[in-house]
Amino acid sequence: MTSGRHPRRLTTPDDFVGAGLVGRDRLEELEAVAERYAIGLTPALAELIEPGDPEDPIARQFVPDARELIRDPAERDDPIGDDAMSPIKGLVHRYPDRVLIKLVAVCAVYCRFCFRRERVGPGSGALSGPDFAAALEYVREHPAIWEVILTGGDPLTVSPRRIAEVTEALAAIDHLKALRWHTRLPVAAPERVTTAVARALIGEGKTTVVAVHANHPRELTDSARAACRRLAAEGAMLVSQSVLLKGVNDDPETLIDLMRAFVEARVKPYYLHHGDLAPGTAHWRVPIARGQELMRAMRARLSGLATPTYMLDIPGGHGKAPIGPQWIRCGENGKHVVTDPRGIDHAYVDSLGRPANVGPSPSPPQQHPEQSGADELQ
Numbered sequence: 001m002t003s004g005r006h007p008r009r010l011t012t013p014d015d016f017v018g019a020g021l022v023g024r025d026r027l028e029e030l031e032a033v034a035e036r037y038a039i040g041l042t043p044a045l046a047e048l049i050e051p052g053d054p055e056d057p058i059a060r061q062f063v064p065d066a067r068e069l070i071r072d073p074a075e076r077d078d079p080i081g082d083d084a085m086s087p088i089k090g091l092v093h094r095y096p097d098r099v100l101i102k103l104v105a106v107c108a109v110y111c112r113f114c115f116r117r118e119r120v121g122p123g124s125g126a127l128s129g130p131d132f133a134a135a136l137e138y139v140r141e142h143p144a145i146w147e148v149i150l151t152g153g154d155p156l157t158v159s160p161r162r163i164a165e166v167t168e169a170l171a172a173i174d175h176l177k178a179l180r181w182h183t184r185l186p187v188a189a190p191e192r193v194t195t196a197v198a199r200a201l202i203g204e205g206k207t208t209v210v211a212v213h214a215n216h217p218r219e220l221t222d223s224a225r226a227a228c229r230r231l232a233a234e235g236a237m238l239v240s241q242s243v244l245l246k247g248v249n250d251d252p253e254t255l256i257d258l259m260r261a262f263v264e265a266r267v268k269p270y271y272l273h274h275g276d277l278a279p280g281t282a283h284w285r286v287p288i289a290r291g292q293e294l295m296r297a298m299r300a301r302l303s304g305l306a307t308p309t310y311m312l313d314i315p316g317g318h319g320k321a322p323i324g325p326q327w328i329r330c331g332e333n334g335k336h337v338v339t340d341p342r343g344i345d346h347a348y349v350d351s352l353g354r355p356a357n358v359g360p361s362p363s364p365p366q367q368h369p370e371q372s373g374a375d376e377l378q
């Protein structure tokens, strides 16, 4: 996008001030943050910010804040343990059937809560030719690898020609069946997600998946939706990724609107991430119990198609785990207790076996005042 209030990408504290996104009185604060972490914002997302509203959910994601320089003792430079699981440069092998390849370290926008904030930025460089060749060799030598996830940074920021080369090289590996690209570009710079880019992602005989990162329904503009449609039209499967963020999307209405916006853009809601323990991000994190409440609220009003899974990346590189909420638990007398989307408990007899060990001992069942069906717990 080259027109409107923000004709070019903002890359310095002065740019943010000059664009009217923060007052000049905060320039020093922004400079201090920018010395430590990469900053950047595209016109497409800058246009969505309501000037003068410090609580604007788009501004909160991209405008630097002095709280980023405060480090909680629990926070880590490498919160999800990429380094511990990296056998060669730029490749992370955490699960037997898939690897990450970090193609580039740059992004179109720099999210203030980024889990790889210690690793991303303009000076950090792309994976060199020999390093990418070594990553390919690693994948070739490990026949159990079924999926490669291209990440970074934002791998869609490279040229369409480079994307096509990467796709072609990976598509030539027989045992590899799925290529997944993690990106924020469809919302950050939808005009760059051209049909040529969409075609470059498609590998002969492989399934291409694009995981689209957005956190607020306003990010799914008409242009962003059109970018997603271009990806889908060329044959990519689209899934979503969002981070649960205080002051951005930690309420049921926003999350429901976000998940519906994804589906309307042909993106299947996939993961709602609990915020990682990245340095200087404590002011973003939401308690897990609150995240579970929000998941319950979403499940009560959204179809399964529109409901994501709430995930925690276990610090230290131990992988992701779905963190609830729990819908079923062991009850008394061989019965399970299962909770419906309205929060009402029901008994369920598993006629094929003993109750599974699915959770802690049951809390007293609750009954909805208007319910009296035979299977509901009294």
Ligand code: SF4
Residues within 6 Å of the ligand: 106, 107, 108, 109, 110, 111, 113, 114, 115, 116, 117, 120, 152, 153, 154, 183, 184, 213
């Ligand atoms: S686009 Fe992704 S990698 Fe880049 S700053 Fe945002 S969260 Fe981090």
